[in-house]
Every structure is written in structure tokens, then in C-alpha cells.
Amino acid sequence: MKNKYSVFSLIKNALSQHENWQQAWGNPEPxxxxxxxxxxxxxxxxATAYYLAKKHNLKNxxxxxxxxxxxxNTGRNTTIIRSNYLWDASAGLYxxxxxxxxxxxxxxxxxxxxxxxxxxxxxxxLQDVRDxxxxxxxxxxxxIDAVWLNxxxxxxFCPIINTSPDIRYPVLGGTLQxxxxxxxxxxxxxxxxxxxxxxxxxxxxxxxVKGIKRNxxxxxxxxxxxxxxxxxxxxxxxxxxxxVIANMAGLKLxxxxxxxxxxxxxxVKPIIDxxxxxxxVHAYVSQSDKGELVIGAGTDSYVSYTQRxxxxxxxxxxxxxxxxxxxxxxxxxLRQWGGIVDICPDASPIISKTNIKGLYFNCGxxxxxxxxxxxxxxxxxxxxxxxxxHKLNAAxxxxxxxxxxxxxxxxxxxxxx
Amino acid sequence: xxxxNCPFCGERDQSEFSSGGEAHIVRxxxxxxxxxxxxxxxxxxxxxxxxxxxxxxxxxxxCRKWFNVxxxxxxxxxxxxxxxxxxxxxxxx
Numbered sequence: 001m002k003n004k005y006s007v008f009s010l011i012k013n014a015l016s017q018h019e020n021w022q023q024a025w026g027n028p029e030p031x032x033x034x035x036x037x038x039x040x041x042x043x044x045x046x047a048t049a050y051y052l053a054k055k056h057n058l059k060n061x062x063x064x065x066x067x068x069x070x071x072x073n074t075g076r077n078t079t080i081i082r083s084n085y086l087w088d089a090s091a092g093l094y095x096x097x098x099x100x101x102x103x104x105x106x107x108x109x110x111x112x113x114x115x116x117x118x119x120x121x122x123x124x125x126l127q128d129v130r131d132x133x134x135x136x137x138x139x140x141x142x143x144i145d146a147v148w149l150n151x152x153x154x155x156x157f158c159p160i161i162n163t164s165p166d167i168r169y170p171v172l173g174g175t176l177q178x179x180x181x182x183x184x185x186x187x188x189x190x191x192x193x194x195x196x197x198x199x200x201x202x203x204x205x206x207x208x209v210k211g212i213k214r215n216x217x218x219x220x221x222x223x224x225x226x227x228x229x230x231x232x233x234x235x236x237x238x239x240x241x242x243x244v245i246a247n248m249a250g251l252k253l254x255x256x257x258x259x260x261x262x263x264x265x266x267x268v269k270p271i272i273d274x275x276x277x278x279x280x281v282h283a284y285v286s287q288s289d290k291g292e293l294v295i296g297a298g299t300d301s302y303v304s305y306t307q308r309x310x311x312x313x314x315x316x317x318x319x320x321x322x323x324x325x326x327x328x329x330x331x332x333x334l335r336q337w338g339g340i341v342d343i344c345p346d347a348s349p350i351i352s353k354t355n356i357k358g359l360y361f362n363c364g365x366x367x368x369x370x371x372x373x374x375x376x377x378x379x380x381x382x383x384x385x386x387x388x389x390h391k392l393n394a395a396x397x398x399x400x401x402x403x404x405x406x407x408x409x410x411x412x413x414x415x416x417x
Numbered sequence: 418x419x420x421x422n423c424p425f426c427g428e429r430d431q432s433e434f435s436s437g438g439e440a441h442i443v444r445x446x447x448x449x450x451x452x453x454x455x456x457x458x459x460x461x462x463x464x465x466x467x468x469x470x471x472x473x474x475x476x477x478x479x480c481r482k483w484f485n486v487x488x489x490x491x492x493x494x495x496x497x498x499x500x501x502x503x504x505x506x507x508x509x510x
Contacts, residue, residue, distance in 0.1 A: 243465035254461035302436035310418040
């Protein structure tokens with residue numbers, strides 16, 4: 001790496017008032033032709049380009065981003081990372097990602113601030129208890145760390161939770177995945193962008209795809225706001241806008257795009273050193289390194305591309321937060337935003353070839369894509385490079401909606417992500 | 418967040434309604450004749466339009482009746498509301 005970040009480079013640049021840091025990634029104009037084009041410069045897209053160059057030795061790759069890199073859902077999520085999914089296919093996929101997370105800062109020479117602070121999922125009724133216990137057993141059979149905590153253990157692990165039996169939805173226990181945690185979302189996009197750019201990937205920002213040109217059943221290139229770009233392999237990683245891109249190729253996807261909101265509070269001293277999620281009362285919370293509480297919950301029920309979301313969702317989320325953490329009752333919320341998430345009927349992603357040659361889709365991550373970023377990029381790169389899925393993403397093909405072989409993680413996962 | 422003009426109750430807050438997704442998906446007349454591809458199309462594939470979309474809503478915390486809405490999903494503006502069984506307005510494509 002040309003400009004390796006280290007304590008020495010930090011000292012060296014401190015001596016020159018930090019004015020001589022080199023640009024972390026290039027800002028090229030698009031070439032006339034690329035071997036592979038990735039549509040979407042979020043975490044997943046940049047990771048895909050990175051692994052295409054790194055592991056599959058492909059050259060002449062471009063990433064097209066209509067805005068700025070990491071400005072979509074990568075910069076809008078609540079940064080939770082975990083792999084405690086119920087079904088074998090999901091466990092394989094998400095734990096593959098988690099294993100990559102564990103070494104990602106070293107791999108990218110970029111601090112993604114991956115923090116294995118644990119993720120706890122709470123149970124509030126007997127069915128929750130049964131479901132979550134079943135999930136811990138399934139996780140352990142798949143080699144994923146998971147433990148069941150009773151109410152006292154939950155209280156001990158996170159003392160600010162209200163475990164009184166008098167609340168509307170009393171805490172009856174919870175599961176804990178200690179290897180789970182959080183990471184700095186922007187850094188993930190920037191780290192992959194820097195790594196990919198270093199290997200010659202062209203990252204082209206402010207370049208929106210307007211159309212897909214086909215030659216029979218094969219892709220020929222992309223119409224963009226920066227002109228026509230020729231290519232014979234297109235990997236689409238456009239999250240909420242996947243259906244819009246699919247439409248350009250005359251494809252329909254089993255997706256609905258909905259706003260998912262998050263909000264952060266004013267910064268306070270460290271108060272919660274883990275991530276706590278609850279499905280029954282539906283809210284999740286963690287604390288950023290700046291001290292803000294990072295809070296999220298469910299999506300709006302309707303299709304929308306507005307990146308706002310409804311006020312009543314915020315109200316319900318905060319009600320849930322206050323019931324579980326009365327200590328937060330006087331916290332002020334600083335910012336609220338929405339991202340557009342593409343949800344599959346079975347709440348599992350699609351990393352797949354299509355019936356158009358050279359057109360690949362990585363979408364349907366719904367409310368929980370951030371956690372999978374490295375794994376998603378790695379497996380999508382494999383799928384594009386070999387024109388065949390890796391065994392870890394074989395189950396996540398588009399054809400499952402025809403065959404009926406769904407990976408039904410609705411409710412089986414921890415619903416909220 | 419927006420207001421929806423229920424054809425039976427008048428203008429109410431969106432939180433009183435539940436979204437029923439894309440409208441005018443016709444239930445197969447002869448389900449036994451359908452191929453797997455046709456089932457997938459009917460059950461799962463959605464237009465998921467960014468722009469003007471025809472959709473169903475239910476006034477679940479009100480009259481509990483279903484009706485159709487034409488809405489621009491890029492800005493949540495509602496352009497038209499019409500009852501179940503009525504023909505969709507032709508001036509929107």
C-alpha cells in the first residue's frame with residue numbers, strides 16, 4: 001500500500017500540521033469501457049469491487065455512485081453487527097461476514113472501529129422465550145456463539161434495563177452473542193474505497209445510471225449521467241433503488257422499498273456498553289463513541305423513496321425505549337433520518353445471477369444489510385467473477401421465489417436489525 | 418407522514434391506515450393451471466415503483482374499508498383516491 005496508515009505516518013503528518021495527507025481514493029472520470037461495473041457505491045458495492053480486484057484478480061473495474069460513496073443506507077444505519085440467525089443458510093452467510101469483520105481493520109489498514117461489545121436480544125413473553133432459546137440452540141449447532149440469559153443475568157449484563165415484573169412487557173430473559181457488536185459505518189465505505197482505489201478500481205461519484213443497454217439476452221453497457229459506458233458484466237448493489245435499476249433491464253424483483261428510520265440523542269457519558277434489541281416492544285439502542293444513543297426500530301408499512309419516514313414510528317420507538325430504560329426519559333433527541341430499505345418477502349437477501357447474461361443483483365438486505373457488508377461483497381464478487389454463486393450464497397438466489405425454497409427469516413431472525 | 422382522504426370517512430392521519438401494497442394484482446382465475454413462474458409473479462414480484470404508484474389502503478383504525486390510492490412514492494403526494502372495483506384514473510401512468 002502506497003500510503004500505509006500507521007503510528008509513524010500519524011507522527012510524520014502531525015509534524016506538518018496534518019496538511020499533507022494524501023487523498024484516500026481517486027476521483028477519475030469514467031473510461032469508455034470497463035470489464036465489470038458495480039452500480040452503487042455503498043459499503044456492499046465498494047466491498048464487491050475490493051474483493052473482485054483482490055481475490056479474483058480482475059482489472060478494469062468501476063463503481064458508479066449517483067451521490068457520494070457511503071451516502072445511502074451505509075451512512076444511515078445503526079451499525080449493528082451480529083450473526084445469530086436461525087436458519088443454516090443465513091447463519092453461514094452472516095457468520096462469514098462476522099469473521100471478515102473481525103480482521104477488517106487490519107485487512108484494509110483502516111480503522112473501522114469494530115467493537116465486539118455484544119448484542120443482546122430480549123424476550124418479553126413465553127413465545128419469545130421459546131423462540132429465542134430455540135435460536136441459541138440453532139446458533140450453537142452452527143458454531144455461532146450464543147447464550148441464554150435469565151432476567152437477573154440480563155440486569156447484570158446491562159444494569160439500566162428496567163426488569164421490574166410490573167412493566168407492560170416484562171423482561172423474561174434474553175440471548176447474548178458476545179462476538180457481535182458495532183462498527184463505524186462511514187469508515188467501512190471509506191476503507192473499502194481506499195483499498196479498491198489502490199488496486200486500480202475507478203470510483204465514480206455523482207454518476208447516476210439511467211438505463212441498461214442490452215444485446216439480446218446479454219448486457220452491453222450502461223447509460224449514465226456521464227455518458228454511455230460499455231461493459232459486459234454489471235453488478236447492481238443499489239439497495240432501496242434495486243427495483244428502479246431492475247426496471248431498466250425489464251426485470252421485476254420481489255422487493256418493496258420502505259423507509260427505515262433511526263435517531264440519535266444528545267451525547268452523554270458512557271451509560272450502555274452493549275447493543276440491546278427487543279422485538280416485542282420493538283426498539284434497539286446502543287451508544288456511539290461520541291456518546292450519542294443510537295436508536296432504531298421498524299419500517300413504515302408503505303412503499304416510499306422519501307428517506308424520511310413517519311413521525312408515529314418515532315413515537316412508538318421512543319415509547320418502547322422509555323419503558324425499557326426509564327433513565328432516558330429526559331434525553332433530548334438530536335437528529336432523525338430515514339433510509340430506503342429493499343425488503344424481500346422472506347426477509348433474506350438476494351445475491352444472484354439473473355436470466356440476463358452479465359447482470360447480477362445483490363439486494364433485498366432489507367433492514368439488516370450493514371452487518372453483512374464484508375461477506376456480501378466477498379460472495380457477490382465470487383458470483384460475478386465465476387458466473388456461479390459461492391456455496392454460502394447459493395440459497396440466496398432469485399429463483400427461490402419460483403421454486404418456493406425460501407429462507408424465511410421473518411421472525412426467525414431477530415426481526416429488528 | 419401524510420393525510421389520506423378516506424372515501425368513506427374523509428381526511429385522516431396516515432397512521433390510522435394500513436398499506437395493502439400494489440393494487441390491481443388480479444387473483445389467478447384458474448390457480449390449478451398456473452406454472453411456478455406465474456405463481457412467483459403473482460405472489461412475490463412487485464413493481465415497487467419510484468414515482469406514481471397505484472396501491473391499496475385499509476382504514477384499519479376507522480371504517481375498516483379497503484380502497485385504492487394513486488400516490489407518488491418519490492414525495493408521498495397523494496394524487497387520487499378511488500373505491501375498490503372502480504376503474505383507476507386514466508390520467509396517471
